Amino acid sequence: MQTSQGKLPWWQLTLFGVGCTIGTGFFLGSSIAIHKSGFWILFIFILAALATLFVYEALAQMTVQHPHKGSFRTYAQQAYGRSAGFSVGWMYWCSEMLIMGSTLTALGIFTQFWLPAIPLWLLAVGYTVLALFVVIWGTNGINKVESLLAIVKIAAVLMFILVAGFAFIKGTGGVRPIHSSAAKWFDSGWLGAWKGLLYAFYAFGGIEVMGFMAVDLRDPKQAPKAGRLMLLAVTVLYVFSIGLALLFVTQEGVTADKSLLIAALEVMGLPYLVVVLNVVLIIAGFSILVASLYAISTMLIALAEDGDAPAWIAVTSGTRKLPLYALGLNTLGLGVSILLALFMPKQIFEHITTAAGLVILYTWLFILASYLKLIKPGAGGWVKSGSAIILILAAAAGPLLEETGRPGFWSSLLIVLVIGLITAWRWYKANKGTKELA
Numbered sequence: 001m002q003t004s005q006g007k008l009p010w011w012q013l014t015l016f017g018v019g020c021t022i023g024t025g026f027f028l029g030s031s032i033a034i035h036k037s038g039f040w041i042l043f044i045f046i047l048a049a050l051a052t053l054f055v056y057e058a059l060a061q062m063t064v065q066h067p068h069k070g071s072f073r074t075y076a077q078q079a080y081g082r083s084a085g086f087s088v089g090w091m092y093w094c095s096e097m098l099i100m101g102s103t104l105t106a107l108g109i110f111t112q113f114w115l116p117a118i119p120l121w122l123l124a125v126g127y128t129v130l131a132l133f134v135v136i137w138g139t140n141g142i143n144k145v146e147s148l149l150a151i152v153k154i155a156a157v158l159m160f161i162l163v164a165g166f167a168f169i170k171g172t173g174g175v176r177p178i179h180s181s182a183a184k185w186f187d188s189g190w191l192g193a194w195k196g197l198l199y200a201f202y203a204f205g206g207i208e209v210m211g212f213m214a215v216d217l218r219d220p221k222q223a224p225k226a227g228r229l230m231l232l233a234v235t236v237l238y239v240f241s242i243g244l245a246l247l248f249v250t251q252e253g254v255t256a257d258k259s260l261l262i263a264a265l266e267v268m269g270l271p272y273l274v275v276v277l278n279v280v281l282i283i284a285g286f287s288i289l290v291a292s293l294y295a296i297s298t299m300l301i302a303l304a305e306d307g308d309a310p311a312w313i314a315v316t317s318g319t320r321k322l323p324l325y326a327l328g329l330n331t332l333g334l335g336v337s338i339l340l341a342l343f344m345p346k347q348i349f350e351h352i353t354t355a356a357g358l359v360i361l362y363t364w365l366f367i368l369a370s371y372l373k374l375i376k377p378g379a380g381g382w383v384k385s386g387s388a389i390i391l392i393l394a395a396a397a398g399p400l401l402e403e404t405g406r407p408g409f410w411s412s413l414l415i416v417l418v419i420g421l422i423t424a425w426r427w428y429k430a431n432k433g434t435k436e437l438a
Contacts, residue, residue, distance in 0.1 A: 008213065010222035012147055016213055017230035019150035020206035022157070023288035024106035025099075026238060027259045027281050029202050029353050035254050036402075037196030039246060042239050044193050047391055048200040049235040053228065054388040055364045056207045058371035058381075060223040063214045065375065070302035071211040072367045077306075079373035086308040087423045088366045089299055092208070094415045095363055096296040097333040098356035099205060100289055104128065104334065105352065107285045110259075113278050124338045131289045132331065135297070136322055149287040156280035157237045159273075160261050164244035167268050195402060197395040202357035203238065204231070206288070208367070209295045293330060300326040354399050354408025359415055361392050 034041050059072055068074040070085075073092065077085025108123035115123075207227065214223040245264035253263050259281055265274045301323055304314035317324050368385045375381070399405025 007218065008216040009218060010226045013210060013213055013217060013223070013226040014230045014233075015147035015150040017207065017210045017227060018154065018234060019147060019287050020209045020291045021204060021230070021234050022150070022153045022237070022284060023206070024103045024281075024285045025199075025205055025288075025353075026203040027261065027284060028106045028109065029102070029199050029357075030238075030242065031254055031258065031260050032353065033196035033199035033203075034242070034246070034260055035196075035251075036199070037192045038251070039243075040190075040193035041196060041200065041246075042243055044197050044200045045203070045235065045238050045242070048197065048204055048395070049231055049238075051388040051391040052201070052204040052207055053231050054384040055367055056210070056227040056231065057224055058375075058385060059208065059211045059367050060214065060227055061375055061377075062371055063211060063223050064220050067215045067220055069212065069215055069298065070306070071215070072208060072363070072370065073299060073302060075370040075374060076366050079370040082306075082308070083423050083427050084366070084370075085306065086303075086426065087419055088363060089303045089308055090419050090422075091359060091366075091416065092299055092363050093296050093303075093333075094419070095356055095359035096292045096299075097330070097336070098352055098359060100292045100334055101336070102352040102356050103285050103289050103292070104338070107282060107289070110278055110281045110285065121338050124334075127286065127289065128331065128334050128338065131286065131293055132327060134290050135293045135327065149283055152280060153284050153287075154233070154237065156277060156284075157241050157261075160265070160277065161237075161240050161244060163268070163270065163273065164241075164248065164264060168244060168247055191401065194394065195398050195405070197391070198354065198357045198361075198398045198405075201361060201392070201395050202353060204234070205357070205360050206291070207231075208360070208363065209291055212295055212298050293327070296330055297323050297326045300329065351408045351411070354405050355411040355415070358396055358399070358409060358412035361396055362412070362416060365389065365392055 030041070033044070037044060059075075062075045063071070066075065066078065070077075070089075073085050073089040076088040104124040104127055105120065107127045108120040111123050112118065112120070207230075210223075210227060210230070214220060214226075217223055217226075241261060245260045248264040248267045249260060253267070254260060255263075259277075261277060262274055262281070265277060300309060301314045303309035304311055304326075313325050313329060314323070315325055316322055368389055371377070372382070372385055377385070396409075399409040
């Protein structure tokens with residue numbers, strides 16, 4: 001998988017970040033957060049955005065000082081040793097597999113808008129094959145494709161904001177008075193906000209993919225600027241679109257299997273825009289799927305080259321130098337998600353989204369810990385990192401507050417436990433060999 005090293009302008013990294021961030025985590029996953037938090041979702045989105053910014057700034061500063069295609073996995077290894085690099089690499093692989101499983105499920109749900117008779121698992125298979133085709137035949141242009149799709153997503157959300165804003169001002173299309181609609185959404189209180197915090201974080205997942213692409217910047221020092229602008233743009237779009245949508249939709253109208261924006265457009269009586277937005281949702285989810293495939297393929301190759309995965313995974317084929325073995329392993333992982341969609345289609349999205357969000361947050365904690373060890377920041381850096389760590393830990397504990405979040409929570413801990421046991425076994429084996437030689 002070749003990249004255009006040193007040729008990426010900062011603004012293209014910003015668009016790439018938008019493309020990697022605005023996806024099913026926002027369009028569908030935010031419905032889970034809204035159902036739990038109500039209008040507090042606006043506040044927790046801002047909190048999650050700040051914490052995400054601090055995590056990205058930490059990653060960007062490490063990229064500026066130590067540019068490496070292994071990104072945060074390499075920095076964890078430099079900071080805490082090979083075992084840390086092994087753990088972070090495989091934890092990230094697991095998180096991305098879960099994210100792609102969540103995305104495949106969301107893509108199936110969006111497509112069933114037109115084709116309700118087709119099973120979710122069959123739609124997941126179709127999108128998996130299509131995503132592999134795009135990665136195999138379009139690897140060198142993935143950043144350009146993501147930038148183009150980012151523009152489409154931005155335009156779609158802006159369209160919704162303008163339409164909803166006009167409908168609200170005119171008082172048409174089913175808009176409800178604030179005292180009878182919006183006020184009710186504050187009933188969830190701080191406990192509801194806590195429950196929804198994880199899913200607000202999940203809507204910002206994707207900044208770590210920017211870490212892989214930041215190595216290819218013309219000027220790596222512009223990586224922090226690219227991330228700040230990306231997060232500012234995404235946060236503004238999130239807060240305004242969700243805030244307007246909640247003025248139209250009742251609490252009963254928000255479900256985990258329908259985008260809030262779609263539900264709001266339906267209340268406004270705009271079926272044509274519902275169709276247009278649903279197309280955009282599919283485009284958004286598919287772009288996330290492709291970007292995730294790129295990211296974990298890059299990570300797998302880095303793991304294999306460093307001896308933390310079988311060497312054959314890094315073997316490439318043909319003039320395009322395609323990592324067919326890495327893509328094959330990723331396809332097997334996606335097969336697990338497809339099987340889950342086959343056996344528990346009703347519960348899968350929230351459970352996989354919860355587990356995916358938690359595992360990616362564990363990875364972000366490693367990024368912050370590596371930053372504190374390698375960069376040794378001043379008081380400002382410690383305050384930012386400490387604030388992000390507290391918010392991340394609060395988000396990770398949120399699913400324990402209700403029964404529907406616990407399966408995903410325990411699944412995420414199981415993943416960490418398995419990786420931890422394998423890491424401990426590798427460490428023991430390596431140290432045993434060293435002692436025997438001594």
